[in-house]
Amino acid sequence: xxxxxxxADHARVSISTVSFVxxxxxxxxxxxxxxxxxxxxxxxxxxxTMARALASRRSHVLALIYPLIEQRNHHAFxxxxxxxxxxxxxxxxxxxxxxxxxxxxxxxxxxxxxADGVLLMEVQLEDERVTRLREAEAPFVLIGRxxxxxxxDYVDIDFERSTEMAVNDLARLxxxxxxxxxxDLSETPLAGYAPxxxxxxxxxxVIAERGFNGEVFRVPHRAPEISALTDRILREAPRxxxxxxxxxxxxxxxxxxxxHRGIRVPQDMSIVTIAMSxxxxxxxxxxxxxxxxxxxxxxxxxxxxxxxxxxGRDGPTVQTxxxxxxxxxxxxxxxxxxxxxxxxx
Amino acid sequence: xxxxxxxADHARVSISTVSFVxxxxxxxxxxxxxxxxxxxxxxxxxxxTMARALASRRSHVLALIYPLIEQRNHHAFxxxxxxxxxxxxxxxxxxxxxxxxxxxxxxxxxxxxxADGVLLMEVQLEDERVTRLREAEAPFVLIGRxxxxxxxDYVDIDFERSTEMAVNDLARLxxxxxxxxxxDLSETPLAGYAPxxxxxxxxxxVIAERGFNGEVFRVPHRAPEISALTDRILREAPRxxxxxxxxxxxxxxxxxxxxHRGIRVPQDMSIVTIAMSxxxxxxxxxxxxxxxxxxxxxxxxxxxxxxxxxxGRDGPTVQTxxxxxxxxxxxxxxxxxxxxxxxxx
DNA sequence: TTGTAGGCGTTATCAG
DNA sequence: CTGATAACGCCTACAA
Numbered sequence: 001x002x003x004x005x006x007x008a009d010h011a012r013v014s015i016s017t018v019s020f021v022x023x024x025x026x027x028x029x030x031x032x033x034x035x036x037x038x039x040x041x042x043x044x045x046x047x048x049t050m051a052r053a054l055a056s057r058r059s060h061v062l063a064l065i066y067p068l069i070e071q072r073n074h075h076a077f078x079x080x081x082x083x084x085x086x087x088x089x090x091x092x093x094x095x096x097x098x099x100x101x102x103x104x105x106x107x108x109x110x111x112x113x114x115a116d117g118v119l120l121m122e123v124q125l126e127d128e129r130v131t132r133l134r135e136a137e138a139p140f141v142l143i144g145r146x147x148x149x150x151x152x153d154y155v156d157i158d159f160e161r162s163t164e165m166a167v168n169d170l171a172r173l174x175x176x177x178x179x180x181x182x183x184d185l186s187e188t189p190l191a192g193y194a195p196x197x198x199x200x201x202x203x204x205x206v207i208a209e210r211g212f213n214g215e216v217f218r219v220p221h222r223a224p225e226i227s228a229l230t231d232r233i234l235r236e237a238p239r240x241x242x243x244x245x246x247x248x249x250x251x252x253x254x255x256x257x258x259x260h261r262g263i264r265v266p267q268d269m270s271i272v273t274i275a276m277s278x279x280x281x282x283x284x285x286x287x288x289x290x291x292x293x294x295x296x297x298x299x300x301x302x303x304x305x306x307x308x309x310x311x312g313r314d315g316p317t318v319q320t321x322x323x324x325x326x327x328x329x330x331x332x333x334x335x336x337x338x339x340x341x342x343x344x345x
Numbered sequence: 346x347x348x349x350x351x352x353a354d355h356a357r358v359s360i361s362t363v364s365f366v367x368x369x370x371x372x373x374x375x376x377x378x379x380x381x382x383x384x385x386x387x388x389x390x391x392x393x394t395m396a397r398a399l400a401s402r403r404s405h406v407l408a409l410i411y412p413l414i415e416q417r418n419h420h421a422f423x424x425x426x427x428x429x430x431x432x433x434x435x436x437x438x439x440x441x442x443x444x445x446x447x448x449x450x451x452x453x454x455x456x457x458x459x460a461d462g463v464l465l466m467e468v469q470l471e472d473e474r475v476t477r478l479r480e481a482e483a484p485f486v487l488i489g490r491x492x493x494x495x496x497x498d499y500v501d502i503d504f505e506r507s508t509e510m511a512v513n514d515l516a517r518l519x520x521x522x523x524x525x526x527x528x529d530l531s532e533t534p535l536a537g538y539a540p541x542x543x544x545x546x547x548x549x550x551v552i553a554e555r556g557f558n559g560e561v562f563r564v565p566h567r568a569p570e571i572s573a574l575t576d577r578i579l580r581e582a583p584r585x586x587x588x589x590x591x592x593x594x595x596x597x598x599x600x601x602x603x604x605h606r607g608i609r610v611p612q613d614m615s616i617v618t619i620a621m622s623x624x625x626x627x628x629x630x631x632x633x634x635x636x637x638x639x640x641x642x643x644x645x646x647x648x649x650x651x652x653x654x655x656x657g658r659d660g661p662t663v664q665t666x667x668x669x670x671x672x673x674x675x676x677x678x679x680x681x682x683x684x685x686x687x688x689x690x
Numbered sequence: 691t692t693g694t695a696g697g698c699g700t701t702a703t704c705a706g
Numbered sequence: 707c708t709g710a711t712a713a714c715g716c717c718t719a720c721a722a
Contacts, residue, residue, distance in 0.1 A: 396699035
């Protein structure tokens with residue numbers, strides 16, 4: 001391993017001069033700088049990450065804490081965060097965390113100096129991890145939102161706006177009778193997960209405001225309930241002409257099952273999904289129209305917000321909301337003029 | 346921040362003694378140990394990661410290098426690797442790497458002491474990154490296999506065996522006429538990606554050995570080609586009664602398109618997919634029968650192999666192959682006794 | 691503009 | 707079994 005001292009010797013300067021040019025922290029004459037640079041090049045010097053971290057008290061590591069639930073598509077998000085981090089000279093470590101370790105592990109991560117800051121995903125409305133992070137005075141950025149948001153940095157999907165867009169886009173085509181499909185997380189560790197709650201709330205508000213009809217279906221993550229959904233909607237909300245779904249599995253099931261009930265998509269029923277991975281939506285036949293989650297942008301925004309916080313401790317609170325963007329598919333059309341109840345097969 | 350020295354003072358021992366109990370590196374009298382432990386507890390001491398790394402010359406970090414291609418489902422794999430790492434006192438950092446940075450970045454990662462070892466995924470048959478890693482004498486484990494494997498640690502899916510299983514399972518039901526669908530990566534950065542190559546080779550061998558008929562279809566990752574696949578198979582390999590697919594998008598397209606051609610799945614055509622994310626397979630209607638990739642096991646095995654290599658530099662080469670496991674769906678059945686060509690719609 | 695020297699918090703070697 | 711003490715490689719006042 002090549003050390004700074006060796007570079008200094010080779011360039012016939014002192015070790016601090018090397019440090020100055022490496023970190024660009026103090027002015028150095030062009031000639032000296034050049035000599036140093038050449039020495040660095042000649043010797044193949046790399047400044048030691050750990051020594052730097054120790055001396056500067058900054059690890060240049062961001063920890064991404066995520067639960068091991070893993071049903072969703074966090075891929076774009078994680079990649080984007082890692083990429084952005086690296087572009088800024090940071091690295092991203094994955095910190096899988098079971099719910100029962102939260103209290104102990106989360107503070108120690110920072111106290112041990114393993115990371116400078118924390119990215120927290122799958123945030124719940126009331127989230128113990130946030131409490132712990134504040135207690136530990138750890139710099140952090142949420143991906144998602146807690147209920148209480150005073151002075152908290154976060155980036156999140158704008159579910160409110162996305163839901164509104166979905167209803168409005170469909171209304172523009174003439175739809176008046178909606179069904180909303182959500183994941184029922186009530187019996188899972190994600191019980192307090194905000195997106196379905198926010199979406200439902202917004203849905204009800206928009207529906208009420210515009211005088212539409214809207215039914216809400218909460219569907220757990222179990223095969224039987226998912227399979228039964230199609231018939232359930234046809235039975236319990238027979239007037240439905242448009243389904244808005246935030247339940248990936250249910251969306252797919254609907255698209256592939258409705259035709260078997262004699263209901264054509266989109267002629268007899270429109271379907272849109274919110275925040276689904278487009279990769280999957282596009283694979284369906286017909287391709288699902290979806291409001292795509294801005295995963296990549298969120299990941300980047302989160303990492304950059306955290307770095308900004310780390311580098312300028314004072315800055316204003318970052319509270320970024322990004323709406324989903326419409327990805328046209330083939331599951332949306334105008335409602336049939338005169339369709340009423342359609343009997344299940 | 347609480348330091349070892351403070352703990353030592355509090356426990357009225359020397360700093361080295363604290364180190365001995367913290368690291369369990371030398372025998373200490375139960376009483377002294379107890380005093381130290383209590384001091385640690387009382388002060389809330391955490392040993393500083395960076396100082397330890399510097400002094401011990403071991404960062405306890407594993408770097409997961411992955412390309413930004415991202416079409417696959419690496420989630421289980423990454424989570425498992427991160428989890429296993431943490432269980433062993435390591436952490437996993439994500440190191441996104443564009444192909445043009447390979448030569449410079451890969452060595453510096455180790456030389457800078459940012460990580461002790463490297464996990465490399467999406468390995469190609471000839472992979473420059475492997476060359477670089479060897480040059481840098483960086484400890485590494487592949488997820489995947491290069492052509493040359495002497496003394497190289499790797500874990501990989503046993504595509505050969507998985508393919509064989511698929512053909513044999515189908516043959517047992519009476520199938521004799523197969524089509525194999527693969528991703529055509531020839532124009533992509535993954536051109537030398539081994540799985541499709543190994544699978545094709547095995548497929549041809551098994552087919553030949555057992556005297557079956559088999560056609561191979563290479564399908565790029567573009568919508569038109571994927572949509573056209575169904576008709577292409579019906580046209581070019583009309584006798585096919587069973588399709589084996591290692592192309593996720595194509596698998597989905599086949600399942601949802603064949604019925605529109607008057608071909609029922611599985612009565613008229615069986616379909617199995619290899620190495621697809623089960624999560625998706627199960628969403629289809631009918632649910633895809635699939636040979637599921639052991640993502641979680643691979644991730645864990647890879648991390649543990651690397652750690653073993655780091656801790657006992659000498660150990661034997663780890664070369665682990667894990668076959669996919671059958672996940673029954675509803676897309677496989679016996680072939681129709683007397684089906685011949687079926688005309689495209 | 692450049693150099694000197696004292697940490698940063700641990701580990702690890704050697705005495706005792 | 708316990709304690710000094712010298713690294714580890716770099717950063718950063720402070721001095722020159």
